[in-house]
Amino acid sequence: MTSTPTENRPAELGTLVVLAWSGEAPDGSDMPYLLAYSLGDTAAGPEGTAAAVEQMLTGCGLPVGGALVDGTGRPSLPVNLLVEAGQAIVRMPRLVAQADAPPEWLAAVRERGYAYLVFTTRAWPEGEPGKAVDPAALAAFAGAEETLTAAAHVVLPATSLRG
Numbered sequence: 001m002t003s004t005p006t007e008n009r010p011a012e013l014g015t016l017v018v019l020a021w022s023g024e025a026p027d028g029s030d031m032p033y034l035l036a037y038s039l040g041d042t043a044a045g046p047e048g049t050a051a052a053v054e055q056m057l058t059g060c061g062l063p064v065g066g067a068l069v070d071g072t073g074r075p076s077l078p079v080n081l082l083v084e085a086g087q088a089i090v091r092m093p094r095l096v097a098q099a100d101a102p103p104e105w106l107a108a109v110r111e112r113g114y115a116y117l118v119f120t121t122r123a124w125p126e127g128e129p130g131k132a133v134d135p136a137a138l139a140a141f142a143g144a145e146e147t148l149t150a151a152a153h154v155v156l157p158a159t160s161l162r163g
């Protein structure tokens with residue numbers, strides 16, 4: 001798995017990264033997941049990027065540490081997911097984040113019609129863009145209570161240019 005930096009983002013967020021992977025869900029089928037996080041690489045450090053990410057998320061109606069937001073029933077949600085040419089593209093006001101999507105992720109999103117986004121305020125400097133991410137390290141970070149409670153959780157319907 002390779003991390004991908006985001007584009008068109010405010011500088012106070014630092015380097016943002018998005019990873020796409022799939023894993024078994026409670027219903028026994030694959031769930032397409034997206035994990036977004038900052039490297040915490042600004043002058044304000046991880047604490048500063050955490051505050052900036054939280055402000056951006058709450059400004060979009062995504063509560064950090066709160067309940068799951070079901071974007072499939074909220075067409076006015078200012079966060080959306082475009083799946084095109086093997087890429088997962090998350091668009092938010094002032095932010096476009098793009099990740100290479102592995103074939104199993106693409107199959108899972110085609111089957112379900114949505115992906116589960118975890119956008120955490122917790123910095124992960126080890127998940128640098130362009131470097132392979134060890135699946136065990138990803139699982140440890142993504143599954144850590146500190147990561148999950150410092151995150152907005154949203155189900156995003158997948159759209160494509162083909163309709």
